[in-house]
C-alpha cells in the first residue's frame with residue numbers, strides 16, 4: 335500500500351469486490367455487485383461444464399450442498415479476459431485458497447484448457 339492514495343485504496347477495494355463478486359458496501363445500506371456480462375457468461379459456462387471443484391482430490395466434493403464458484407486465473411482487475419480458459423470452477427474453500435495465492439493443483443477436461451491461457455501470457 336506504500337505510495338497509494340486513499341483513492342487508489344478505494345479503487346482497489348472496488349476492483350477486488352468486482353473480482354470476488356462480493357458486495358460493495360461503501361457505507362451504503364444497499365449493496366451492488368458489478369461485473370461485465372461477458373465474464374458472467376463465461377463463469378456460468380465453466381461452473382455448468384464442471385459442476386465440481388477442479389482442485390485435485392478436493393475433500394469437499396462429497397459433502398453435497400456446495401455452491402461451486404468460478405475463479406479467474408488472471409483477475410479481471412489485472413486484465414484477465416472473459417475467456418473459458420481463464421476461469422476455473424472451485425468449491426468456496428479452494429477458491430479462497432487460489433485467490434490467496436496458495437498453490438492448488440488443478441485438473442481440467444478438454445475443450446477447456448487453462449494451460450492454453452497461461453501459455454499466452
Ligand SMILES: [Zn+2]
Pocket residue numbers: 387388389392393394395424425426427428
Ligand atoms: Zn475444492
